[in-house]
């Protein structure tokens with residue numbers, strides 16, 4: 001598996017129909033995977049001795065509002081043995097009901113690194129990871145309302161300022177710092 | 180009310196004082212107290228962001244905050260009477276800073292150091308408190324990003340003047356920008 005081209009051909013045969021689109025761009029191999037099959041695909045890429053992607057460098061999410069499907073979840077994998085990378089992407093449609101969050105399965109049991117990354121995704125982008133062991137906010141205060149990296153969120157968060165004051169009063173009254 | 184003698188009133192006594200003679204100065208108790216408070220400010224060791232580096236520099240040898248009697252940085256709020264909010268404060272940090280402020284014994288004062296602490300600075304975003312006076316009552320604001328140590332010393336002297344003349348914020352003052360009216 002020397003070149004990116006070889007890796008691409010191998011992934012095509014390994015993932016089969018699961019790889020919806022696969023192409024090379026700016027020296028990166030990008031694969032679109034059906035969101036329902038993400039656990040299966042990542043397990044396969046990790047355990048296949050030819051790919052052996054043993055590390056998840058990071059995972060994140062992108063908001064492409066107003067495009068549909070609106071969200072993209074991105075997983076960047078690396079193999080310490082074979083020294084190659086791949087970028088896996090999943091498209092997620094925003095649910096009709098605005099209060100519901102788009103959903104995808106957790107991969108935190110496949111790659112432990114994904115645990116906190118998924119919490120960050122949930123915190124800032126509002127993506128719900130099914131069966132995540134501990135899906136709480138990780139960066140913002142626990143009582144925060146909304147997901148600030150979404151496009152509809154006000155840039156300077158003015159709406160939240162009042163809330164911030166209530167957060168403080170509430171935290172002081174209850175003797176809990178809202179962490 | 181009887182006013183304590185001014186420096187001019189005392190001048191003849193001071194000028195004519197000879198070694199070996201006794202001397203008595205009259206003053207009011209709270210004036211004497213304020214004089215003591217002015218010259219022994221103990222700041223809290225609390226840095227929030229890059230401005231804190233400049234605060235440390237102010238305390239170190241080159242700028243030597245000790246010249247103004249304010250070098251004893253205390254590591255616990257229970258022994259401190261000056262909170263220098265040095266740097267940007269996030270909404271997540273705000274309850275913690277407020278808790279530190281509540282733990283400080285009266286009388287206590289607050290300096291808002293830097294553009295970020297005073298108004299949010301360049302961080303016009305959802306996560307940064309746009310001015311720490313929403314959280315704690317501020318006596319002196321210091322502009323700059325970060326303010327030079329001289330600027331912080333200037334703020335300290337301004338605060339000392341306010342304390343000496345009794346113009347510092349009431350220690351029980353509420354933060355300025357509380358929007359819920361509480």
Ligand code: SF4
Nearest residue numbers: 229266293295324325
């Ligand atoms: S005012 Fe400048 S130096 Fe101070 S905390 Fe803000 S960005 Fe940092």
